[in-house]
Amino acid sequence: MSQDPLDTYRRLLLIRECEAQLNDLFAKNLFPGYIHSYLGQEACAVGVCDALTDTDQIVSNHRGRGHYLAKGMALKPMMAEMLGKATGVCGGRGGEMHAADPSIGILGGNGIVGGGIPIAAGAALSAQMDGKGAVAVAFFGEGASNNGSFAETMNVAAAWKLPLIMVCENNLYAEMTPFKDTVGQPDIALRAAGYGLPGEIVDGNDVLAVREAAGRAVARARAGEGPTLLELKTYRWGGHFEGDPRKYRTREEEAEWKAHCPVARFRKVLSDDRGIAEVRLAELEKEVAGEVADAIVFALESPLPEARTALSKVFAA
Numbered sequence: 001m002s003q004d005p006l007d008t009y010r011r012l013l014l015i016r017e018c019e020a021q022l023n024d025l026f027a028k029n030l031f032p033g034y035i036h037s038y039l040g041q042e043a044c045a046v047g048v049c050d051a052l053t054d055t056d057q058i059v060s061n062h063r064g065r066g067h068y069l070a071k072g073m074a075l076k077p078m079m080a081e082m083l084g085k086a087t088g089v090c091g092g093r094g095g096e097m098h099a100a101d102p103s104i105g106i107l108g109g110n111g112i113v114g115g116g117i118p119i120a121a122g123a124a125l126s127a128q129m130d131g132k133g134a135v136a137v138a139f140f141g142e143g144a145s146n147n148g149s150f151a152e153t154m155n156v157a158a159a160w161k162l163p164l165i166m167v168c169e170n171n172l173y174a175e176m177t178p179f180k181d182t183v184g185q186p187d188i189a190l191r192a193a194g195y196g197l198p199g200e201i202v203d204g205n206d207v208l209a210v211r212e213a214a215g216r217a218v219a220r221a222r223a224g225e226g227p228t229l230l231e232l233k234t235y236r237w238g239g240h241f242e243g244d245p246r247k248y249r250t251r252e253e254e255a256e257w258k259a260h261c262p263v264a265r266f267r268k269v270l271s272d273d274r275g276i277a278e279v280r281l282a283e284l285e286k287e288v289a290g291e292v293a294d295a296i297v298f299a300l301e302s303p304l305p306e307a308r309t310a311l312s313k314v315f316a317a
């Protein structure tokens with residue numbers, strides 16, 4: 001749990017810089033496979049993870065780097081994993097969508113939309129049985145909220161009072177489909193009442209608002225009062241994946257959302273409300289950019305996994 005505003009800012013910057021640099025690698029044809037960028041959604045991951053401890057567990061989705069970094073995944077092994085290298089956090093076997101580090105409560109990403117939600121419920125059930133007050137978080141998009149796994153998990157989590165925080169990052173588009181074309185009413189949080197649990201709509205571009213809402217949900221879960229659904233209203237700045245021509249939305253809409261940049265917004269809070277000097281903020285920004293640049297060099301220079309290890313860590317062959 002972080003209460004240090006500069007630590008919060010550092011992690012927002014870390015995600016922002018990683019995403020920008022990875023997009024650059026992709027443009028230079030140095031990135032294997034797809035990139036599902038988290039640019040624009042940084043405050044969701046950081047705000048939620050600020051309310052957690054190392055023993056709490058998270059389950060991510062296909063847009064997971066923000067979640068990994070916010071929960072504390074080490075930068076170099078994370079970056080190497082993205083490039084499929086042997087030094088990656090999963091030895092290069094997970095790649096862009098499936099990094100994990102259970103030692104700090106990151107149970108992994110998931111390429112199956114909605115697939116991570118019941119896994120998080122399982123982690124919450126196990127935390128409940130352990131009785132040590134840990135909680136689990138499911139991160140998913142609004143597209144996943146129309147999947148059966150969402151409905152089934154909401155029901156069982158409420159019935160069993162699981163210490164589960166359901167975090168829906170509503171970024172308005174599932175691949176190329178506008179969310180408004182797929183639902184009868186646009187507020188996912190309202191569905192919570194039908195299952196018998198609290199639901200809250202939060203400005204997902206305001207890291208402090210996200211942290212406060214997550215803090216309330218975590219406190220409820222730790223107290224044995226059961227799950228909460230948080231709907232974080234946000235926007236993905238890029239396409240569904242890098243290279244997506246984004247024909248399904250306007251550049252004007254994108255500019256409007258970019259004006260509510262979650263990183264710039266928190267920077268303004270730090271300088272205007274908390275009196276943190278410009279020079280300190282600029283120093284931190286430079287430091288983070290340097291760390292990311294070093295991590296990219298590390299990842300690029302790392303070896304690919306050796307062919308003879310192809311079957312290691314395979315449960316059944």
Ligand SMILES: Cc1ncc(C[n+]2csc(CCOP(=O)(O)OP(=O)(O)O)c2C)c(N)n1
Nearest residue numbers: 063111112113141142143144171173174175
């Ligand atoms: C079960 C399943 N259906 C469809 C897909 C293809 N798919 C990948 S991402 C995606 C959109 C998911 O949207 P959302 O859950 O809102 O997350 P976002 O990409 O907006 O972060 C789809 C349909 C998939 N991977 N798995």
